[in-house]
Amino acid sequence: GEDVEQSLFLSVREGDSSVINCTYTDSSSTYLYWYKQEPGAGLQLLTYIFSNMDMKQDQRLTVLLNKKDKHLSLRIADTQTGDSAIYFCAEIPNQAGTALIFGKGTTLSVSS
Amino acid sequence: GAVVSQHPSWVICKSGTSVKIECRSLDFQATTMFWYRQFPKQSLMLMATSNEGSKATYEQGVEKDKFLINHASLTLSTLTVTSAHPEDSSFYICSATKGDQYFGPGTRLLVL
Numbered sequence: 001g002e003d004v005e006q007s008l009f010l011s012v013r014e015g016d017s018s019v020i021n022c023t024y025t026d027s028s029s030t031y032l033y034w035y036k037q038e039p040g041a042g043l044q045l046l047t048y049i050f051s052n053m054d055m056k057q058d059q060r061l062t063v064l065l066n067k068k069d070k071h072l073s074l075r076i077a078d079t080q081t082g083d084s085a086i087y088f089c090a091e092i093p094n095q096a097g098t099a100l101i102f103g104k105g106t107t108l109s110v111s112s
Numbered sequence: 113g114a115v116v117s118q119h120p121s122w123v124i125c126k127s128g129t130s131v132k133i134e135c136r137s138l139d140f141q142a143t144t145m146f147w148y149r150q151f152p153k154q155s156l157m158l159m160a161t162s163n164e165g166s167k168a169t170y171e172q173g174v175e176k177d178k179f180l181i182n183h184a185s186l187t188l189s190t191l192t193v194t195s196a197h198p199e200d201s202s203f204y205i206c207s208a209t210k211g212d213q214y215f216g217p218g219t220r221l222l223v224l
Contacts (some may be wrong), residue, residue: 035215042118042205042217043156088155099146100213104155 006089006103014112018076022089022103025070029091032065033100034074037086046074046087076108084110115139116208118216125196126224132192133219135206141186142208147179150203150218162189196223 003025012018024032030051035043049056049063049072056063062075076083086107090100115138125131135145143164148156160181161169168181178200180192189208193200201223207213 031212033212040218040220043207043215045212045214048212099158099161100156100207101158102155 004089004091004101004103006087006106008104009107009109011109011111012079014079014081014110016079018074018079018083018108018110020074020076020087020089020106020108022072022074023070024072024089024091024101026091026101027067027070031092032063032072033088033090033092034061034063035088035090035102037088037105039085043088079108079110081110081112084108114210114212114214116206116214116216118204118206118219120219121217122220122222124222124224127197128195130192130194131196131221132190133204133206133221135189135191135208135216137187137208137210137214140208140210142210143186144209145183145189146207146209146213147181147189147191148205148207150205156205159191193221196221198223 005023033048034046036046047058060077064073086105088105089103117136119134145162147159150156159174162181162183164183164186170176183189203218203220205218207215
């Protein structure tokens, strides 16, 4: 079955870079996503990467995909206190339009 | 574009009553909507897949008679928690697909 694993907590200082890691098991995953959830709120799509890409950069966000190791990471440069949230890694096992499978989420705490 | 709303944002009800949660895609049509449930400090778990004009497909372990889903139009899906009990207290999030999945802000349900 499909499974997505993430570390549960990450604590960084403001201005540092944050790296959130994720591993998944389904090698047929086509898209991999990063979502952000602020307290009491729904999910906000941050970025996604297609499985034939190795890297995607979007402003302060960099996504790295190692398909061989089924490892996905999200790097946030110059982390700000407003980045404090839970970050979910998610995969779509086959094609777009099907449900996402989520990791348990990584709580990012940014101290000033 | 691609905004999804949910109503209500939070609700408190007595045990035994029924609660209806609406999920709307505001600026696009969504043939498929998903309903997720999130318990505190846990990941989102898919409850059911809702396709416009047809019966919802429920995940294993989700009681279809307890969680009634209606997807009457391309912009509206409803989840009704019937005869709610305290263990149904949770954060319910819907999503609608337009290529990617776009999530509603969630509905927090507290059953007393």
